[in-house]
Amino acid sequence: MMSLPSFLRYRGPLASLSRQDRQRLLERGGDVDTRIAARVRELIAKVRLDGDWALFEMARQFDRAELSSLEVPRARCEQALASLEPSVARALGRAARNIARAHEAQKPRAVEVETEPGVLVGRRPDPLGRVGVYAPGGRAVYPSSVLMGVVPAKVAGVGEVIVCSPPGPDGFPHPSVLAAAVLAGADRVFALGGAGAVAAMAYGTESVPRVDRIVGPGNAYVAEAKLQVVGAVAIEAPAGPSEILVVADETASPEAVAREMLAQAEHDPDAACVTVARGEGVAEAIAEQVRRLAEDAKRQEIVAAALRSRGAVLSVASLEEAWPFVADFAPEHLLLATAAPSADLARVRNAGTVFLGERSSVAYGDYMTGSNHVLPTAGLARAYSGLNLLDFYRWTTYQRVERAASEALAEDVGLLADSEGLFAHADAARAWRGA
Numbered sequence: 001m002m003s004l005p006s007f008l009r010y011r012g013p014l015a016s017l018s019r020q021d022r023q024r025l026l027e028r029g030g031d032v033d034t035r036i037a038a039r040v041r042e043l044i045a046k047v048r049l050d051g052d053w054a055l056f057e058m059a060r061q062f063d064r065a066e067l068s069s070l071e072v073p074r075a076r077c078e079q080a081l082a083s084l085e086p087s088v089a090r091a092l093g094r095a096a097r098n099i100a101r102a103h104e105a106q107k108p109r110a111v112e113v114e115t116e117p118g119v120l121v122g123r124r125p126d127p128l129g130r131v132g133v134y135a136p137g138g139r140a141v142y143p144s145s146v147l148m149g150v151v152p153a154k155v156a157g158v159g160e161v162i163v164c165s166p167p168g169p170d171g172f173p174h175p176s177v178l179a180a181a182v183l184a185g186a187d188r189v190f191a192l193g194g195a196g197a198v199a200a201m202a203y204g205t206e207s208v209p210r211v212d213r214i215v216g217p218g219n220a221y222v223a224e225a226k227l228q229v230v231g232a233v234a235i236e237a238p239a240g241p242s243e244i245l246v247v248a249d250e251t252a253s254p255e256a257v258a259r260e261m262l263a264q265a266e267h268d269p270d271a272a273c274v275t276v277a278r279g280e281g282v283a284e285a286i287a288e289q290v291r292r293l294a295e296d297a298k299r300q301e302i303v304a305a306a307l308r309s310r311g312a313v314l315s316v317a318s319l320e321e322a323w324p325f326v327a328d329f330a331p332e333h334l335l336l337a338t339a340a341p342s343a344d345l346a347r348v349r350n351a352g353t354v355f356l357g358e359r360s361s362v363a364y365g366d367y368m369t370g371s372n373h374v375l376p377t378a379g380l381a382r383a384y385s386g387l388n389l390l391d392f393y394r395w396t397t398y399q400r401v402e403r404a405a406s407e408a409l410a411e412d413v414g415l416l417a418d419s420e421g422l423f424a425h426a427d428a429a430r431a432w433r434g435a
Contacts, residue, residue, distance in 0.1 A: 007291050007304065010312035011283075014276060014325060017314070025312060026328055028272055029240065029378040033220065040195045040224045047199035052206045058196040063137075065167040065191070070207045072172055072189040080178035089179065095368050096147050096183050102370030103152040106389035118405025125393040127157035130209060132201035133186070134216035135177045137166030137193055142217065143180035148372050148387065149215045150184035156392035161186050162211065164201060166193025194218075198225035202233040212394075215374060215387055236391060237376040237384035243272035243310075244362060245331035245351075247322050247344070250282050252337035256358040258289035260335055261311070262303055263363055265294075269305035274312040274329070276322045283315035323347045330381040333362045352381045406432045 010021060017025075046054045052070060059065045081089065112122040133149035136142055146163060153161045163186045165173035172178065173191055181189050190208055192200055198218075204210030213234040214226060226235045244264040248257050261273040277283040290313065297303040316322050319338065326334065330350035338344050341356040348354055352375030355362055366373045374387035401409065410433045417425035 007294050007307050008287060008311045008313060009308055010314065011287055012314065013280070014314040014316050014321065025272070025274065025310065026379060028243065028310070036220055036224050037228075040221055040228055043195040044199040044202075044225060044228060047196050047205065048203050052208075055192060055196050055200060055205065055208070058194065059167055059191070062194055063167050065169060065171050067167060067171050067191055070190050070192060072178065072191055076172060077178040077182045077189055080175040081182045083175065084179045088176075089183075091368075092143060092147065092180055092183055095144065096151055098368060098370030099147055099151040099372070100155055100370075103155045103372070103389045107155075108390060108393060116405065116408075118402035119409070120400040122398045124396045124398070126396050127159065128153075128212040128392055128394060129158070130160045130162070130211045131158045131392060132211035132214045133161065133163045134197060134201075134214060134218050134222060135163055135165040135173070135180075136218055136222075137168065137174055137177065140219070141174045141176060143176040144367050144373070145217055146177055146180035146186070147184050148374050150181065150186045152372065152387065152389050153392045154185045156389050158392050160188070160209070162188045162190060162201070162209065164190045164192040164197040164208075166197075167191035195221045195225035198222060198229060202229035213391065215391065217374065236374060236387050237380050238378075239374070240377040241270040241272065242267040242333075243331050243377055244274070244333040244335060245326060245329050246275040246335045246337055247319065247326065248275055248282060248286065248337040249278040249319065249339055251339045252277075252282070252286075252358055254282070254285040254289040255293075257286045257335075257337055258293050260358075260362055261290055261307075262293050262297055263361075264333065265303040265306035265311065266297065266299040267302075267306075269302055270309060271306040272310040272331075273306060274310070274314070274331075276314050276316055276325060278316055278319055278322075280315045283313050287313040319344070326350070328379075330376075330379040332375045332377045332381065333365070335360070335362060350382045352376050352386050407434065
């Protein structure tokens with residue numbers, strides 16, 4: 001057991017935070033590492049130039065794997081599922097069913113409106129043709145993230161869903177990733193990792209088909225690669241280290257709040273774990289539980305680094321003081337450990353996802369409730385939503401102008417076009433007067 005005397009970066013009243021400390025808590029995006037950006041740019045260019053050959057070389061260089069094929073045979077994936085611990089396979093299957101149910105309810109519908117007599121404007125949701133799901137490998141293996149990407153895409157009716165995940169020494173992605181891909185209904189799986197996988201999905205190679213959208217978590221190189229290919233392919237919200245903000249009052253269990261903070265802290269040394277508690281006594285009780293649990297944490301080195309970097313337990317005199325900070329922080333995960341969390345939800349505007357009550361553990365949302373755990377971080381919840389069914393559609397708009405309506409529109413359209421100096425537009429509209 002290691003003593004953690006300085007286990008939290010920030011403690012005390014929220015109002016007493018210095019401008020600099022408050023800014024550090026709020027601005028979590030971090031500066032772009034120019035070395036990573038430059039290296040990723042090189043790797044993307046290499047894949048675009050050399051295609052499959054570059055990907056085989058990257059597997060040798062970064063994964064120490066000699067690949068006979070970039071694509072994983074279907075039989076290998078099915079074998080991984082058959083070999084999976086039955087209890088784990090059952091839990092993954094349960095998670096997949098809940099994800100499917102939750103996202104099925106999000107299906108959009110076509111709409112049509114007559115803006116004036118004889119003028120029809122419509123909008124139709126069309127599933128994307130092909131989607132790529134990235135699944136981390138190596139030390140970070142998340143079969144649950146495979147489900148979160150693949151299942152909604154299949155529910156939406158995407159034509160083809162491919163999964164890319166780094167190969168291990170045997171030349172194949174982790175068996176749990178392969179098993180999850182089968183359970184989720186992925187069409188194809190490739191033994192590809194890092195920036196090379198992102199480039200292959202964005203631009204296509206001899207073996208890897210070009211996709212319309214790339215989703216899924218990854219390391220700093222994957223995140224940077226996704227940002228660099230946005231001119232060629234859509235991505236979900238840029239992702240960073242995990243984070244949680246807990247709003248607690250005197251009804252909350254200090255130990256339960258501390259457990260939630262540690263659950264996020266164990267993800268990454270750069271994770272942000274913050275609690276805003278009503279009353280100094282409540283805040284101190286929570287801080288003490290964080291210290292106690294952190295001393296016995298199995299991933300203690302990571303937990304301690306996260307808490308010392310962006311760990312905070314802050315107090316407020318009333319919850320009214322907390323809500324502006326919540327809006328500014330815009331957390332990935334927001335836990336309302338309060339007496340009336342459903343009522344408090346009305347005060348929330350910026351959050352990736354909100355957990356109502358301390359029993360609604362973030363861990364449940366990460367794995368089993370059916371809500372998507374691919375969420376905006378670093379304050380991007382101010383503008384981005386979590387991954388959802390709409391991310392797997394594009395919308396086709398259409399319009400029809402009947403004969404009488406065409407005559408009625410012609411002159412006013414001509415006037416507007418003339419005012420903008422687009423005289424051919426004006427001629428095209430006025431030609432239908434009396435026609």
